[in-house]
Amino acid sequence: MNWDWSVVSDFMPYFRDGLLVTLQVLVIGSVVSFSLGLVWALLTRVPSRWVTWPVGAVTEFVRNTPLLVQLFFLFYVLPEWGLTFSALTTGVIGLGLHYSTYTMQVYRAGIEGVPVGQWEAATALNLPLRRTWTAVILPQAIRRVVPALGNYVISMLKDTPLLMAITILEMLGEARLFSQQNFQYTEPLTVIGIAFIVISYLASLALRALERRLAH
Amino acid sequence: MTPGLWELVLRGVWVTVQLLVLSALLATAVSFVVGVARTHRLWIVRFLAGCYTEVFRGTSALVMIFWVFFVMPLLLGWQLVPLWAGTLALGLTYGAYGSEIVRGALGAVDPAQREGGIALGFTPWQRLRLVLLPQAVPEMIPPFSNLLVELLKGTALVSIMGMGDLAFSGHLVRLALQESAEIYTYILLIYFVIAFLLTRGMRGLERRLKEGVGQRPARGGGGPARPAPTGAGTGGAA
Numbered sequence: 386m387n388w389d390w391s392v393v394s395d396f397m398p399y400f401r402d403g404l405l406v407t408l409q410v411l412v413i414g415s416v417v418s419f420s421l422g423l424v425w426a427l428l429t430r431v432p433s434r435w436v437t438w439p440v441g442a443v444t445e446f447v448r449n450t451p452l453l454v455q456l457f458f459l460f461y462v463l464p465e466w467g468l469t470f471s472a473l474t475t476g477v478i479g480l481g482l483h484y485s486t487y488t489m490q491v492y493r494a495g496i497e498g499v500p501v502g503q504w505e506a507a508t509a510l511n512l513p514l515r516r517t518w519t520a521v522i523l524p525q526a527i528r529r530v531v532p533a534l535g536n537y538v539i540s541m542l543k544d545t546p547l548l549m550a551i552t553i554l555e556m557l558g559e560a561r562l563f564s565q566q567n568f569q570y571t572e573p574l575t576v577i578g579i580a581f582i583v584i585s586y587l588a589s590l591a592l593r594a595l596e597r598r599l600a601h
Numbered sequence: 602m603t604p605g606l607w608e609l610v611l612r613g614v615w616v617t618v619q620l621l622v623l624s625a626l627l628a629t630a631v632s633f634v635v636g637v638a639r640t641h642r643l644w645i646v647r648f649l650a651g652c653y654t655e656v657f658r659g660t661s662a663l664v665m666i667f668w669v670f671f672v673m674p675l676l677l678g679w680q681l682v683p684l685w686a687g688t689l690a691l692g693l694t695y696g697a698y699g700s701e702i703v704r705g706a707l708g709a710v711d712p713a714q715r716e717g718g719i720a721l722g723f724t725p726w727q728r729l730r731l732v733l734l735p736q737a738v739p740e741m742i743p744p745f746s747n748l749l750v751e752l753l754k755g756t757a758l759v760s761i762m763g764m765g766d767l768a769f770s771g772h773l774v775r776l777a778l779q780e781s782a783e784i785y786t787y788i789l790l791i792y793f794v795i796a797f798l799l800t801r802g803m804r805g806l807e808r809r810l811k812e813g814v815g816q817r818p819a820r821g822g823g824g825p826a827r828p829a830p831t832g833a834g835t836g837g838a839a
Contacts, residue, residue, distance in 0.1 A: 449750055449796035450789045451757035454768050458789065461781035543661040550761055557664055570671040578668060582659035 392572040396563050400576060403559030407545050410477055410555060414545075415538050417481025422488030426496060427518075429489075444486040452483045453547050460551040476548040484541050488534055495530035496522060531599060535592040539585050556580060602783070606774050613770030614791060620684065620756045620766060621795075624691035625749060631696025636703025637729065650700070657697030663758050666690040670762050687759040695752045702744045706737040739810040746803035750796045757792075767791060 428440045447455070456479040463470065470478070499522050507517040546557035554562065560573035638650035657665070669690040674680040681689065710733050718728035760769035771788035775781050 446789070446793055449754075450792045451754040451768065453754075453757040453760070454771065454785060454788055454792065457768075457772070457775075458781070458785040461775060462785060465781060543659075546661045546663040547758070549663075557661070557667065561667070564671070571675055574664065574668050574672050578660050578664050581661055581664060582656060585659045586655070 387571075389569070389572060392567070392569045393576060395567070396560070396573045396576060399559040399563045399573075400556070400580070403554060403556035403577070404580065406473075406553065406558075407542070407555040410473070410480065410545050410548060410553070411538070411542050413477045414480040414484065414541055417477060418484035418488050418537065418541070419534060421481060421485035423492050425485060425489035426492035429493065430496070444489055447483060448486040452479065452544055453550060455479050455483060456547060456551050472548075472552045476551055476553050480541060480544065480548070483544075484537055487537050487540075491530045491533045491537070492526065494533075495526035498529060499525050528599060532592060532596045535588070535595065539588050539592075542585055542588065543581065602774075602778070602787075606777060609773060610767070610770045610787070610791075613765060613767040616684075616765050617753075617756050617767040617795075620687050620691070620759065620764075621753055623684070623688040624695065624756070625752055627688055627692025628696040628699050628748075628752065631692060632699025632703050635696065635700035636707065639700065639704045640707055642725075654697045654700050657694050658701075660694075662691065662694045662755050663761070665694050666758055666762065683759070683762065683764045687756070687762070687764055691752060691755050691759075695748060695755065698748055698751075699745065702741050702748065703737075705744075706740040707733055709740060710736050736814055739807060739814060739816065742803055742807035742810060746800055746807075749799050749803065753792065753796055753799065 425440060425444055429437050431437060456476065459475050459479050460472070463475065503521055503525065504517070507521045512521070545555050548555050549558035549561065552558075556577045560577045563573050564570045635650045635653055638646050639654070641647055641650070666687065669681070669686045670683075673686075680686075714732050714736065715728060718732040723731065756766060757768035760766050760772065763769065767788060771784050774784045778784060
């Protein structure tokens, strides 16, 4: 085993660039998946089979197929359809869409977990449907699903390296670039491996703290 | 799509299935060993197993694959055949997730069952084999079913290393046809069909295992599970 610290310090500028891209993708991807997931969850409650069935089929399909192939699909097919986005935008769309099918289930469980009495009270107060959702149901549902949503942030963090396959230079992409230029694989790959552990550990600590604050 | 290109896709399906089966076997072995170790009475065993879980869950599967392909040969001086390297990386990563499932299911067995085993003078190993596992394993099947679909999706990652799996065949066909929508739709559909078959198979397995310990599986569409019949069961420490 030959570990060379000078390689590590040479790798640092690349590492910093990659880390910034990884975090950026993670934040935007989370926002996309959280909002799209809520939309899916609300659509599955529309009282019409013409809406619920297609939504169920599409999300089931997205959930059960590999993110990597979905990214390839978006990256190569969208331009054929005349939609040209940057690699980064395509990546964030892919990641957000894939994870929205997971967050959808989280929201659904949260909405179903709101006691029936709350619905009945809203009916008794003659609240319009819109107010029932925004003022009564969603504030309670979202509050209890925050920890579960957080888990998907960590999962998403660990899926960001896939974006390397569609030319985005996040941490793994930068490490591969550096390795190929310098023929040094051990140090860059180990450094980013440790970085992933550290980030996901910090994220899980933050989540636990958030969970404690939200608990009554 | 010419027959030759379809043959390429079918060869990709075969590699994906091989990789799936091998890494699922390795992941199951890792899950049980690490999961049981996390309930061990010695703190050092629990601690080491916990470290394993944290490290392998904390890193990305793709980073693990890169590590096994590029760093391990440099450190150890020998290189694995791609299929085994992929199996090792995926099996170790998903095994770490599985170990949490095993730990959770063992923890969910009624404590009285363990105490009963102690009262009957069973050794820890007998307790595990005859009392705890037969009751815990059926509980593990639904989360393992999810994990198996995750593992199937994870196998696509090895295509980045140029292993000829389904995702990689799709890539080659795209280069040959210069047409993306068709081939990637087929590839996604094939993955979906495999995932569907897996979940179906696991549901059947769950039903059979739960019958073995006198329980009834929860219905698929959600809703509260029926309380399991109590009293003189047919399974357990018979």
